[in-house]
Amino acid sequence: MKAIVYSQTGGPEVLRLTERPVPEPGPGEVRVQVKVSGVNPTDWKSRQGATTGGKMPFPEIVPNQDGAGIVDAVGPGVTGLEPGQRVWLWESAWQRPDGTAQEYVALPADHVVPLPGEASFDLGATLGVPALTAHRALTVAEGGPARLAPGALDGRAVLVAGGAGAVGHAAIELARWAGAEVVTTVSSDEKAALAQAAGAQHIVNYRAENAAEAIRKIFPDGVDVVVEVAPAVNAKLNEAVLASNGTVAVYANNGGEEMTVTIRSHMTVNARYQFLLLYTVPKAAKAQAIEDVNAAVAAGALRVGEEAGMPLHRFPLERTADAHAAVESGVVGKVLIDVG
Incomplete structure (x- = not known):
């Protein structure tokens, strides 16, 4: 599969496109085919090493915390999620080396949330952070x-x-x-x-x-x-x-x-x-937030796009470095990466 990785901290130029094996979901994990990856300021700051004192917490990292896609496989012990479900992802790369800037990602099941109704992947990729x-x-x-x-x-x-x-x-x-x-x-x-x-x-x-x-x-x-x-x-x-x-x-x-x-x-x-x-928000508070955010999505209260006040700026996966640079420069709107 295609993935964006970096093996040293620095500017957008440290990001590179590579091929990786499709991950297997372990116990309690879900594999998601990523359709859209969202870019946040926290993603470029992590890439620069601002949160780790300039050090790499893992030898190689796939960036981006947020995303949306389709459940592809579930590991042992997972309930409530099944292949084919449309989902959004949060904290994909927090204390883990695998963010959403790749075609498939395996995540703990509680970081994979069903998308309500007909909510778009674009909206799903903006919900996390x-x-x-x-x-x-x-x-x-x-x-x-x-x-x-x-x-x-x-x-x-x-x-x-x-x-x-x-x-x-x-x-x-x-x-x-x-x-x-x-x-x-x-x-x-x-x-x-x-x-x-x-x-x-x-x-x-x-x-x-x-x-x-x-x-x-x-x-x-x-x-x-x-x-x-x-x-x-x-x-x-x-x-x-x-x-x-x-x-x-x-x-x-x-x-x-x-x-x-x-x-x-x-x-x-x-x-x-x-x-x-x-x-570092308490786990219980995050669980409540996910429920409330999903309720707001189901009610049509959370929206994206120019008409909703959140213009979208799209980049293909191979231009993830440009997407990071756009967020770092303070572009007005939400930067999304089309992965799938």
Whole structure:
């Protein structure tokens, strides 16, 4: 089978196309014929060695955590999955050498999730890192909710920083599905249009207006949850708009690794900063997130494509290096690799 691999950390140029034997699923594993592989920032950062101190955790690695395809075979002890099922994949390459940038991948069964209804492989390949991260960000506030469903966020005000990004897009859609009122910050008219298509009721261009004043005008009592991609850059904004007992859920470090916060103002409103990395989120919380995300997919609440506010950029498997470079350069939209 065809696969993309790298045997040293570095830029996109370390990725190469090779031939590998089709893997056999072991006990508790499922072999999936990959149709579409999704590329996330975590994939190029892992390839660069940013998460491992520049070291290779395995001699050879197939990149990419997310994907979608068809169950091809199941190993001993697997129940609930069978050949021919359409599925989506998550955390394929976390502490494992085999990601989704290959024609077949064998994974633990709990990392293989049936795709609801007629949901596309394109949608399936975008659910892992973005949707599960967004779910966690929306469910860490004190007093909950711990689960998302219609009505779960009724009466809540949610600020999504960077609503045109993949996690931001999923956060807007999941928050709206759960009943929240959503404001998002963007940096251009193009991104504003995408956030609006995703379902955000309020959009603030932080380069064209005073974001804190604009958000306080929309929500005089402040926002209850901030889904934050750039905490170092947005610390003062979050301080200015956070409601009493509000939560800032930080899932990335765009704009800087260190941040400064004012102690007294956050004490006064009993604010909470919750940092999160999907890979180390408690297992039970991830299992709940998968159920809720699948329910949102079945309800048509999670979508991809230009009309949904998430443009797709496609690459063939042999151009995986270009796909990684596109994500690394900050392309607006979701990068997908056509594998099958």
